[in-house]
Amino acid sequence: MKVLFAIDPSIAHLYPMVPLAWALQNAGHEVRLASFGGFADRIAETGLTPVQLGDEEWAARVSDDALEPNGPEQAQQYADVLGLTADEREYWYLFYQYLLTPISDYLRVDRPEPHALIRFAQDWQPDLVIWDLTQAAGAIAARVSGAASARLVFAWDPTGWSLDRLAARPDELTAAGLDPNPLATVVGPLAEHYGVELDHELLVGQWTMDTAPPGLSLPTTTRKVPVRYVPYNGAAPMPEWLHAPSSRPRICLSLGESYRRFIRGDFNRTPMLLEALAELDVEVVATLNEVQLDGAVPPPNVRLVEYLPLNQILPTCAAVIHHGGLGTFQAAVAANLPQLVCDTLESIMLRFEEAEPEEPGAERDDTGVYRSGVEYGVRGPEEQEKEPVRWVMPAKKLEATPVSDYVISRGAGVRLNHQAQTVAELRESIRAVLTEPSYRQGAQAVHDVWRALPAPADVVPVLETMTADVRRTR
The missing domain is CATH 3.40.50.2000 (Glycogen Phosphorylase B;)
Structure with missing residues (x-):
């Protein structure tokens, strides 16, 4: 047919x-x-x-x-x-x-x-x-x-x-x-x-x-x-550093592809995650670009790659930190990994941005702001012919809460809330998922449901x- x-x-x-x-x-x-x-x-x-x-x-x-x-x-x-x-x-x-x-x-x-x-x-x-x-x-x-x-x-x-x-x-x-x-x-x-x-x-x-x-x-x-x-993440040559197992637990940090095209700064979440990871004895592979980093400097134990197919990196990892996107969640399930899901628990309702800069002539902060007609790397705000509506986005992926609720309810991981947790608390959550066997068991149970x-x-x-x-x- x-x-x-x-x-x-x-x-x-x-x-x-x-x-x-x-x-x-x-x-x-x-x-x-x-x-x-x-x-x-x-x-x-x-x-x-x-x-x-x-x-x-x-x-x-x-x-x-x-x-x-x-x-x-x-x-x-x-x-x-x-x-x-x-x-x-x-x-x-x-x-x-x-x-x-x-x-x-x-x-x-x-x-x-x-x-x-x-x-x-x-x-x-x-x-x-x-x-x-x-x-x-x-x-x-x-x-x-x-x-x-x-x-x-x-x-x-x-x-x-x-x-x-x-x-x-x-x-x-x-x-x-x-x-x-x-x-x-x-x-x-x-x-x-x-x-x-x-x-x-x-x-x-x-x-x-x-x-x-x-x-x-x-x-x-x-x-x-x-x-x-079944996760499909595109095709790319497998980097040589992925050929052999890591000497330390490897964590994949992936905060999504779609938001970084429209939202600058990743809601100030990335710097906190990088700081939390800096003091752990782990190897981190972070699929972040300059829009997400927005000036944040990764610590020595973080390897930056702008894009890497998840089906290459996840099988080599002990856990994954992600933004709660359905595609990344499903890829982690397929890879049988415990998950740390970034989720602020706030409403996803879009709101109008109303505040003007306090200083006359000062630039407005674009962190967490969405504008129709703008895509970083394709068409910037300076190219718009009309004054766009500025929308305040929630500081999370739209489906992050249902995804994090599902992961937590199955014992397959935890929620990371950068608005409610300190860097130290984020670090301890990551440490717990890496060291407590129950999270691996929960991930296995979710993986078995997926295989069925x-x-x-x-x-x-x-x-x-x-x-x-x-x-x-x-």
Whole structure:
């Protein structure tokens, strides 16, 4: 069969899909991966076939007309009407403030990219379209070409969860002057352009491929197909210093790839972690760049590498310190490692920055500030033609709290909170994870649960059957 993947133009979204794409291709199916602009080269590096959509030079999130997130006042108003608990509000904010923005950018009727995806599907006639959370145009492409439609989510599904909550209270939302289904409103114009019925299936697919280990995923009414998250971290020559085992316990410090493209200074977290590690008898490999370091000087026991595939470094480590990202968490699970998850426990709700510099003419502090249209190394704030909205980001990865809660509840690691702990306390937490056997036992238990999930190759026959069933009914 022919399988088309619709992918957000970032490696954080591409890499989790690569093992499944290769499993399908290795089983004899034709596979194509479609994404925006110049991202085709990154897809080609995986050995899979890219389909370039639209202008090679254009990037939706790095332009003056990049859409702004929804504001905090309305986000809270929704949460109040929906009757959400404090924990549940975090899932809602993730959907409403973070996911809806790129979904909207990538669905714009006035841009050629979504039309190029749909035209390709009409011409190529795929049997199955697999799309990620930000690429809702994939569902429209599936509908107009007669293909089956499936989403792939990376450990949890805030979209499906939020749609279930919205569907339970449409009258209350309308009475409060709120859109009862903001995702349908965003998808609607492109669906109408192609004469596609705007139903629930169009918003969530006919099934959802769920990579979450039991206990981490969110409850939804969507039809789920479990699949093991197999880490793919890109290809690079293995450095010679990794060939032999380390003489001291090795720790990987990885604070993510995505935030360092948009946030300068890593929320002042990096200097504290480096200081905590400096007095331990360990070897640290830190995948940090100058944006994250922001002037911080690593101690002698820290080896800096801007990027190294995690599946090369993690098998040589005794533990991993990370930012709580789902990809890094899953890679650590696969490597059977205890985890120290950076998490401040604060809300992820985006807020407007209101304070001006105290000194006239002084530069404003960019630590923890997000601006639409800016990406370090691609387009700086000085290149913006308009005064951007400055958003205060939480000093943690969006999914850090669910990830740290999961790790702690399984005895597989601890939480590192640089806002609440001193450097000495951070150091003792790291020491404990390295020396107490219980954390290794907890990591083994989590690893065993991961191994029990069906591998991508095991899921291919399931996808073949489900796709054939859909095609027969159309």
